[in-house]
Amino acid sequence: MNNTTFNFTLNAQNNNARSGTIQLSRGEINTPIFMPVGTYGAVKSLDVQDLKELGAQIILGNTFHLNLRPGLDVISRFKGLHNFNNWQAPILTDSGGFQVFSLGKLRKITENGVEFRSPINGDKHTITPEKSIDIQHQLGSDIIMAFDECTPYPSDYSTVEQSMHLSMRWAKRCYDYHHQNTNDYGTRRGVLFPIVQGGMHLDLRKNSIDMLHEIEQSRSNTTFPGIAIGGLSVGEPMEKMYQVLNELMPIMPTEKPRYLMGVGQPLDILHAISCGVDMFDCVLPSRNARNGHLFTWKGVIKLRNARYKTDENPIDSDCSCLCCRNYSRAYLHHLDKINESLGDRLCTIHNLHFYLDLVKQARNAIIEQNFEQFHHQNKHLHTPIS
Template structure:
């Protein structure tokens, strides 16, 4: 354990990086996938299970927690770690993305953004200072700056305006965060799909000497090639000795290609959301348990998996649960999916350590390309 926030590179293979983030509540092995615990819970999972699968850190959502149950209430109850019974590191996003995407009647100014709750229509104001205050009340270990995330496609002038506003908000967040031993505030690189703006944003944030840097405004519907081009432009501008976090990404293929470009941390709702909708991730690709062809299939999802959800339950049973709308179906498939994602990250870390990342990436991709085995 440590009383400070540090990042240490342990190995590299090309641009791929193997490292460790250390903070008082524990270490995060990188590259890392952070399960999304939007409202203080990783949906359809016990947090003990999430930990047992290999998760070092989870993500909480500032917007949702401020609306319900309320950040001040969480603080009175001991903070998010105590509230959710997760004594390990937590990263909270700033709430900016949800304000922009979910809220109604929002109004953006230099000061911040006013909006109405999607739950009951109540009016709120989110400023950079208030975002940091809320994240402090939640007592998260890594806190994100408030930024403006522009939906793509957008005009370059609009992207530039939002990027510049996000930089000014980053300065205000840094001031509001101050010095908090053992914790970190990350800046967020914006710039849409304009490489030159991404570079400007990254350079300005680097000059602020923050403890970590995120890449935002991607994986919002643009082609993967565009996302990768933006990473190619951005990652070289970020300091090597600080962690890099690609927000909201993504598919296993996105993760492999982003690690190859120097990204250290990821989060995405995809594995949990897919599990709740009958979709399983495996080393042979995705399996849709809604399909009728699974109704009489006695095989498990993956007979070689260490995860009981993948190894011990038949596809026929999982199909039955999904078609019947049983909660257990969502639980088992989410368990399987998070297990798969954490095993993927484990394999990536080991491959970088052995300087075999390119070869291991190709093997993983070939497994997906071969697809699921024929039905019995």
């Protein structure tokens, strides 16, 4: 059985913000990093060449969706997702937990796992921690996420506590299954990240971290190589999320990369970096691109505004992406108006370029020891350009 190489080195620290390098068999990742989301194995409207030109170092795949469509019978013919979608750099897969819990009445949670009806054809499915890890092994994922319960917000204290305990029992089952099994092709099986839960309560978050540490200690000291923070950006006010991050990050292990799941807006990312988060993913840049909401270093452009109908400027004259090098706001406004898929592609390229540039510049600022100044200078990123 070949294990995936995983090595994390911290290269620089500026107050709590950090910059490091993750080495994986399929490539190196410079942190802080943003990971574009390819739900069904494709980052919507982009191909692998686009992603390479954007400088993407790792992308996400979605276990829940890929298991339903195209299904493992198809992906296993290709011996994993990398050969299926031709992305040969690292892939992180989520566990499917978040999607299953979003199904509301279509799902039932038990100690064993979650039973649910397929939103596509109504077929009955069960996902257990073991099943989630098995699917991620068959996908050939480089970073595998533990199957956990995404606690809804708001929930009362005892509900959050019970939910966190269930997630920790599941984390132990994920750990055991992951270390005792490989995929059907006998190829490397990726590394497993557990997820800290506990909602908005610091004591529960601390218990969660301690319980994950106990799993490591009780299992011949094979440690989790990284650690994720779940249950944030689930509808709580921004100040609440910031407060949890401010309190949680100082008690997180320092030697592991920290992945904040599903966050978020550019300023949320900068705040999280200032607290010491290393990895991010979010559908926001690609989804917003398709809705004409474009991010720039000067603020937000709402492309559907009539003022852009005749605007000859690129989205951002300082941006070096394929879209800004070649096309005007007026042309993109027109493509959006006629629902031309080229517009989706160009705007997605621009927004992902911005997000990857955001983390790159943050990284450089940390190395140059002026992250705080960089953060302060960019407080206007959510403001529409006037």
